Amino acid sequence: MAKYAKIPEATVRRLSNYLKCLEDLEQKGEKVASSALIALICNVNAAQVRKDFAYFGEFGIRGMGYSVNELRYHIREILGTNREWRIAVVGIGNLGSALLMYKDFLKQSYKIVAAFDQEPVKVIGHISEQIGKPIEILHIDRLKEVVKARNVEIGLITTPPPEAQKVANLFVEANVKGIMNFAPTQIRVPSHVVLRNVFFTAALDNLVYHLSN
């Protein structure tokens, strides 16, 4: 924290992509990658890549490129994904179930440690599959208690829109630090809680704009 110079928001948004790219390169056994290669894979300008990496130190090797391993390490450190983050999901419909089984979360040490629903009995007999081990679906009434007991820091909302604000309030009362809202409705949280929305329709609208123009 504050270990690196202030990193521009635009750079932060690209970091996650670089990371995925580096993981792929590492899997292929590549030890070193040039800014040109990374730029090609991530679909950005090579100078951009170098400038982004320069924000967290000067450790490329001229004439060679960057150490894949070292880069990966630094990016994870900056993002804060170099440690486990404990997550709870509310609303175990299709989308909630998809997130419980989302394998990509494991790579970044995201761990779903609690799942809630309004009618847990209806949800596959209280138990839902999770990657590796099953997870018990609890009634939403127990959210505050369980979120605190299990040290949950991030809440995911995958309920229908009418319930989203209520669930957000419960998460706030339970002292989560961040909320990701997948319900297609705007919710309000106090300014000390970080809120991010994932609106599928917005993504489609943007796609359609570029198809139409």
Added chain:
Amino acid sequence: MAKYAKIPEATVRRLSNYLKCLEDLEQKGEKVASSALIALICNVNAAQVRKDFAYFGEFGIRGMGYSVNELRYHIREILGTNREWRIAVVGIGNLGSALLMYKDFLKQSYKIVAAFDQEPVKVIGHISEQIGKPIEILHIDRLKEVVKARNVEIGLITTPPPEAQKVANLFVEANVKGIMNFAPTQIRVPSHVVLRNVFFTAALDNLVYHLSN
């Protein structure tokens, strides 16, 4: 198309949000909204809102605000969501099923007209629920034929990562115009096809960065 002055990319990204906001206001019976109100709801600066709206004409009423209805009409026209868009989904697991039942798509006249899977027999006996009417799940071998026959313009990919590129290729062969990829892997398409990715892990990474810094 080309009816409006060139609209900056940053403005386009905000349009979908404005639209949702205006729909909510309309539902509440509001006829007119000021830039200050819209700014408050959408969490942006009021001057920004005015500048954004000014790109598609000068039709606010000084001293009053903007006609909710008129604004909504114009934004839909610009985005291109003022007509039906026909969509196909491939990969009917939890995420694919969630999208089939996603009510928010209806508002923007997004219509899912085909669904495919590698093993349709396993998926709830060939039929999956959709909002209103059930939809038949077809084998992926029939993608090209059916996508063409049903005039699908947009393909959604919700398969596991290893299948994503193959499915993208099939969509391209079937002449879709745009692809939304929900599989957490980078895919390649020819430049005449518009590609958008929805990576949940990237959204979480961004949230975590802001929790850590």
Added chain:
DNA sequence: TATTGTGAAGCCTTTCACAGCA
């Protein structure tokens, strides 16, 4: 020789501040 690191230029975006108008 190949590739990094970076100053400087140019472009894009946001915000301010206020004239113009219903």
Added chain:
DNA sequence: TGCTGTGAAAGGCTTCACAATA
């Protein structure tokens, strides 16, 4: 009077071009 529309200023981001160097 209250709110829009917008020129101008400020700030941020991207790209270029090239010196530095492993």
